[in-house]
Amino acid sequence: MRKPCCHKESTNKGAWSKQEDQKLIDYIQVHGEGCWSSIPKAAGLYRCGKSCRLRWLNYLRPDIKRGVFGQDEEDLIIKLHALLGNRWSLIAGRLPGRTDNEVKNYWNSHIKRKLINMGIDPNNHKLHVHQIHATSASSSVSMKNDHRVSPYFKCYDAVNDEVLFSTCSDKKETTMVSSSNLNLDLTIALPSPRVDIVEDKPTPNSESRTERKETIHAWL
């Protein structure tokens, strides 16, 4: 049984104080991101290395872009999630200045709920058939007109197990032009056996990490 990394009772937990932040910033500005396990002691912090790493990567790094996610970013997150599942670090890697934690939080607090409200399963981006009937009968117009609708999803007939139609946001092209910072070109050549991105299984969790990494590297 491995010891927890933060077993020392003298290790601080919880929110970081301004003094702690400054110590970490000062240290990294002078010495760079080195060995995280040795940084706390060297910087005079009563934190574990993991905590320092997380604080730096998610909050203190100077290149972090804070604030509200733009529509471009939200669209991209949804597209990437449809492709990659909960691989937040990979998704964040395509969003300059955003961290995996931030993307994950944004997904869980904003996008997920939005998709659910639209009748889209956030796990597989499928719109179930009873929802399709409802939306096609009454709200297809609003879906068309509302560009905040998931920019990439397939409507899925759960009964017949088939994709009824798929759509992408017609905003795609303009976002690609308007946001030069974002790599929105998702014209990814998927390996032939893995083209069905609405596939339920295997889920990300059912693959080994090695397999997942190999697959993703092949895609990206």
Place this chain on the structure above:
DNA sequence: AATAATAACAACCGCCGGCTG
């Protein structure tokens, strides 16, 4: 104005894979 409910975000936990001695 007080309280409850909900949303948003920061941080922790535990697992995994890579690396090294």
Place this chain on the structure above:
DNA sequence: TCAGCCGGCGGTTGTTATTAT
């Protein structure tokens, strides 16, 4: 070859802020 350390990742929890009643 293998055990242990370390960094990275995703899931989850805790705290604070905001909104509704």
